[in-house]
Amino acid sequence: MNDENRTTLLVLGAVVIGIVLGIFLAQQVSGDIRAVSSDIKSLQASLNGVESSIKGVDSSVKDIKTTLAEKDKVSFRRDMQENGRRMLSLDYAGKFTKWDTAKSEIEELDKALQDAAILDSQLSAAIQDFRNMYIPKLKDAVSKKDTKNFESVWAETYNACIGCHKGAGSPPSAIETLREISSEVEQLAG
Numbered sequence: 001m002n003d004e005n006r007t008t009l010l011v012l013g014a015v016v017i018g019i020v021l022g023i024f025l026a027q028q029v030s031g032d033i034r035a036v037s038s039d040i041k042s043l044q045a046s047l048n049g050v051e052s053s054i055k056g057v058d059s060s061v062k063d064i065k066t067t068l069a070e071k072d073k074v075s076f077r078r079d080m081q082e083n084g085r086r087m088l089s090l091d092y093a094g095k096f097t098k099w100d101t102a103k104s105e106i107e108e109l110d111k112a113l114q115d116a117a118i119l120d121s122q123l124s125a126a127i128q129d130f131r132n133m134y135i136p137k138l139k140d141a142v143s144k145k146d147t148k149n150f151e152s153v154w155a156e157t158y159n160a161c162i163g164c165h166k167g168a169g170s171p172p173s174a175i176e177t178l179r180e181i182s183s184e185v186e187q188l189a190g
Contacts, residue, residue: 072119073119075115076116076119076120079113079116079119080116082112083109083112083113086108086109086112087157087158087161089101089105090102090106090109091151091154091158093105094142094151094154095147095151097147099142102150103139103142106138106139109135109138110131113127114131117131126167126168130160130161133160134153134156134157137156138154138157141153141154
């Protein structure tokens, strides 16, 4: 075999090896691309699952917020009803000169008002203003142990309750309950 044939044979061998390697590499790259494509699809499915989970969590958070808001409304109503009972008890205590009881009722009324202010952020400022204005006046009236002075301060406080309820758009039943309290006290006091 002469040099020219050998060279041709070597070149032909190199070309065949190149073609085989090219085919092998193309298949390898194609397989890698398929694997990466499959991984991307799996990742996309996982992301869709995460997105779905996030939506579920968002929905749960909204449900919890709604439930808590409803509980706060119920608690607020309960606290305001408690305030009405405290006002009634406070008036009885003052009319019958039970000053220790009156003092205790004022403290409990103040606590119930604080709780109500926490539960309703829209009325918080009005409730705090009410507390700052009328709780000290009631305490002062009780400390003087003067029934007439106490009745005057209690009536002023009661009228402020009515005004606040009207201003806040409270249901008529709440205002009627306050009026019933006042008329019951008046009947008892005779």
